[in-house]
Amino acid sequence: MNDAGAAGGGGSQRRVRVVVVDDHAIFRSGLKADLDSRIDIVGEAGSVDEALRVIAEQRPEVVLLDVHLPGGLGGGGREVIAGSAPLLGSTRFLALSVSDAAEDVVAVIRAGARGYVTKTISGPEISDAVVRVADGDAVFSPRLAGFVLDAFGTSPAEIADDELDRLSARELEVMRLIARGYSYKEVAKELFISIKTVETHVSAVLRKLQLSSRHELTKWAAERRLL
Amino acid sequence: MTSPAQRPPLFRSGDRMIAGVCSGLAAHLGWPVKYLRIGMVLASFAGGAGLMFYAWLWVLVPTADEGARRAARRPASPIAPAVSSPLPTPNGPAPAGAPPSARPAVPWFSGRRFQYGKELLLGAGLIFVAGILIARQLGVDVPLGTLIPAAAILGGAAIAWMQLDETRRAGLVDKTKADQAGGWVRLAAGLALVVAGVLVMVSGSGSWEQTWLALLASVAVLGGVVLVLLPWGLKFWRDLETERSGRVRETERAEIAAHLHDSVLQTLALIQRRAGSEQDVVRLARAQERELRGWLYRDQAADSGQLADRIKAVAAEVEDTQGHVVDVVSVGDTVMGERHEALVQAAREAMLNAARHGGGTVSVYLETSDTGSEIFVKDRGAGFDLEAVPKDRLGVRESIIGRMKRHGGTAAISSGPSGTEVRLSLPAAGPDERNGEGRP
Numbered sequence: 001m002n003d004a005g006a007a008g009g010g011g012s013q014r015r016v017r018v019v020v021v022d023d024h025a026i027f028r029s030g031l032k033a034d035l036d037s038r039i040d041i042v043g044e045a046g047s048v049d050e051a052l053r054v055i056a057e058q059r060p061e062v063v064l065l066d067v068h069l070p071g072g073l074g075g076g077g078r079e080v081i082a083g084s085a086p087l088l089g090s091t092r093f094l095a096l097s098v099s100d101a102a103e104d105v106v107a108v109i110r111a112g113a114r115g116y117v118t119k120t121i122s123g124p125e126i127s128d129a130v131v132r133v134a135d136g137d138a139v140f141s142p143r144l145a146g147f148v149l150d151a152f153g154t155s156p157a158e159i160a161d162d163e164l165d166r167l168s169a170r171e172l173e174v175m176r177l178i179a180r181g182y183s184y185k186e187v188a189k190e191l192f193i194s195i196k197t198v199e200t201h202v203s204a205v206l207r208k209l210q211l212s213s214r215h216e217l218t219k220w221a222a223e224r225r226l227l
Numbered sequence: 228m229t230s231p232a233q234r235p236p237l238f239r240s241g242d243r244m245i246a247g248v249c250s251g252l253a254a255h256l257g258w259p260v261k262y263l264r265i266g267m268v269l270a271s272f273a274g275g276a277g278l279m280f281y282a283w284l285w286v287l288v289p290t291a292d293e294g295a296r297r298a299a300r301r302p303a304s305p306i307a308p309a310v311s312s313p314l315p316t317p318n319g320p321a322p323a324g325a326p327p328s329a330r331p332a333v334p335w336f337s338g339r340r341f342q343y344g345k346e347l348l349l350g351a352g353l354i355f356v357a358g359i360l361i362a363r364q365l366g367v368d369v370p371l372g373t374l375i376p377a378a379a380i381l382g383g384a385a386i387a388w389m390q391l392d393e394t395r396r397a398g399l400v401d402k403t404k405a406d407q408a409g410g411w412v413r414l415a416a417g418l419a420l421v422v423a424g425v426l427v428m429v430s431g432s433g434s435w436e437q438t439w440l441a442l443l444a445s446v447a448v449l450g451g452v453v454l455v456l457l458p459w460g461l462k463f464w465r466d467l468e469t470e471r472s473g474r475v476r477e478t479e480r481a482e483i484a485a486h487l488h489d490s491v492l493q494t495l496a497l498i499q500r501r502a503g504s505e506q507d508v509v510r511l512a513r514a515q516e517r518e519l520r521g522w523l524y525r526d527q528a529a530d531s532g533q534l535a536d537r538i539k540a541v542a543a544e545v546e547d548t549q550g551h552v553v554d555v556v557s558v559g560d561t562v563m564g565e566r567h568e569a570l571v572q573a574a575r576e577a578m579l580n581a582a583r584h585g586g587g588t589v590s591v592y593l594e595t596s597d598t599g600s601e602i603f604v605k606d607r608g609a610g611f612d613l614e615a616v617p618k619d620r621l622g623v624r625e626s627i628i629g630r631m632k633r634h635g636g637t638a639a640i641s642s643g644p645s646g647t648e649v650r651l652s653l654p655a656a657g658p659d660e661r662n663g664e665g666r667p
Contacts, residue, residue, distance in 0.1 A: 087426055120552070146556035154558060154596050179556045180603040181590025186645065 017135040019043040019058055019209035020164065021051040021080060022066040022096070027119070031064070034123030041129055048072025049122075061134045064126075065105045067097035076104075081111040088112055088180045094133045102147050110210050115139025137199045144208060147180035148205060152212075167205060174201045238291040248284045327548060351438075376424040381609060383420030421553045422449075490518055510550035517543055525630055534567050535560040537592050541575045549582035551589055559595035567600065569634040574602045576626040577649035581606035599654040607646040627651070 018039050022028050023046045032041055044059045045051035048071035048223075052147070055063060063084075067077040081093050093113040097104060098120075105116050114133045118141060119127060129139040140148070152167050167175065170191075175189045184202075187193045240250035253260040270277030359374070417543060428443045432666070494515040501507040535557040563568070574591070580591040583604025587614040592603040623640065626650060631638040636653035 039273070101237045142554060142556045142592070146558050146592070149558040149594070154594060175593075176594070179558065179594075180592040181554070183590075 012057055014038070015040040015059070016062055017050075017060045018040045018062045019045065019054055019060040019067065019070060020064045021045045021054075021077075022064075023068070025045060031126070034126065035130070036124060036127045039127055046070075048079050048083075049065055051080045055080070055084050055091065057086065059087065062130050063091060063093045064096050064105070064130065065093050065108070067095055067108055077108045077113070078111040081108065081113060085112070092133045092136070093138060094129060102150075105144060105147060106151070106209070108205070110142070112210065114206065115141075116144045117163060118140050118143065132199075135202075137204045140175075140178050140202055140205070142179050142181050145175045148209060149175050149179060152208070167208065171201050171205050174198060178202075181198060239288050241291065245281075246285045248281055248288065251288065252284065257388050269379065277435065279301055294566060298600070376427040379420045379424030379427070383417040383422075383424060386420065486522060489513060489524075506550045510547065510554065513552055514543075514547055517546075531561050533560050534563055534571070534595060535564060535593055537567075537571050538574060538591065538602065540592055541571055542589075544584055545575065545578040545589075549579065551582040551585075551587065553578055553589045553591060555591045555593065557593040559593075560593045561600060566634045566636075566653060569630050570600060570602065570636065570651060573627045573630045573636075573638065574604060576623075576630075577602075577604040577651070580623065580627075581608070581647065584608055597655060597661035599652065601653075602651040603648060604651075605646060605648040609644065 004193040015037075016039055018035070020028050020031055020041060021044070022031070025046065028044055034079075035041065043054040043143075045054045048069050050071070051063075051069065053071075063079060063080075065077045069076045069080065070084075072079045076094075077095060078103065081088075082093060084093075093106065093108075095113040096110040096119055097108075097116065098118070109116060109224050115129060117129055117137050117139060119198075120130070120224055121141070126220075132139050143218075148167070148171070154172065155166075173191060174187055177190055184195055184198045188198045191198070235253040235254055238251050239247040240254060241247060242250050244250075244264070250260045252258075253263045256263075267277045267281055270280065301353030325439045339513045400491045422445055423438075423442065426438055426445060494511050498508050498511050501511070534556075538557065539555050541556045545551075546553045563571075578589055578591060581604050590603075590605045592605075595599045627640075628638045631651055631653070636652065636654075637653065641648050641650075
């Protein structure tokens, strides 16, 4: 958190140690070429078992994790996060997927991933996202924001009771702007708040998404097919 | 005499003396009832032939009601209704409950030939038997000892084969297999007849004791053979099953391969040829991705009548024509109404503008709630000044702002150096303005 102020753009002096987990070698090499100089790739894995081993060995700051992975018990990315549970304090997971299916995305987020991006994301964007996750922030793609809004509803929380099950008015605003394609910086500008505040809101939403016992959330995700 | 084609079907009549046989027959043949009755009585004195004939018809000929019910119950094949239709008539099948006289005439040769095949065969067989009996009466020596076993074999085989045919037909008509037990009984009866016939023929004697012993022995042999062959048969059956499921998988695979060939491989070939043009490559890849997703998840975007699907379809179209990625995120959904079509068209115009002038990825966000629908179209282009757009350019002014106003909605455009965003809002009902998401 030494250069939190530069979360949007830079932090060029620090290098983030990253493990890339994806079962397609072509995609891994493409991703390696795309990531910029802030990222230091210390390991690769192509299956659940391999990923668990490499992560335990390398203890990276960030794991770029494909949602769909062969091996293990068939749980894919979720299983990798669950298997690395003791490391969750120091290692953060950023889910990466071609699947836009809500059930997949919500499953890895609830397992403990700090964010979710689609594989079509550009090199600089994904580098930014990795740095942001390394700094302890959450990364929401427009689609994930859309899922959150769909799952939690678009009306703000009024009673303190269901604090975990609803989003506050401000969180809703942030989520809406992200869903509309705004970057954190643009959200901050639009709402006249600091980027740090935006990140706080996004992290709060992520926490709710992970902790909410809202039983509809899982049901909703399961019912929802491809988006 | 009337031709068979005009003849009404044979039913026992409701206008009756005893069982309605005579009047039914009269209606069928077109003869006066009186003559038939007299003839029947006279025939009864000839060794009781008339009585026999009457009783036979009584048992076998249905009443009009029964006939109609039976015709209605006969299942029609879903695969080939023309083949299994109980009454293949040129005027279409008669309604099941119609009185028999209302039934359209049935052409003898085309329709009835196969239905009566069994009866004709039976008749021929009976005539043959009668001929043999008469010949015996006249003193001709008929080798009954060979004829009876031969007849038994023929009959048994016929019964068994009929069963085969029947099950196949039943399989076509419906898979309930309700009368499978009957089928087994028939098969067993046919088999027993054939075995008995063969035995009698081979042993060449009518002696019961010998036949009985031979029967026992043969059953034992048959049992042994079954015991030996059963594992073989089961294995064969299982092999057949695996082979069949393998073929099903093969077909599936072939379908996937065909689809991949038609779409993905073609697109990859195109991409290789156009590798120089980044825009073309992106467009091709996106279009292929969309198509493949649609195929994999059966996500038919077209014509579902939902707003979100319409917006996605429009976005796909813009993506194809403009070569820029259009990302759609939707929250909530609603059934398309007339006013929603205006919203879709305005959104389409906004997407086109964004793709044309903005460049880069176009973000579309659709939110539908009880209060209405909102669409945000955002690009990351250089932006433009709405006031600076010439008055004669209809694009933004007419197709977006004007169109939304006409349908009771609003449109706002904010443009800056980091991009342009078009906000369209359509209240659910009535033109009452939402004040949630206006300009900040």
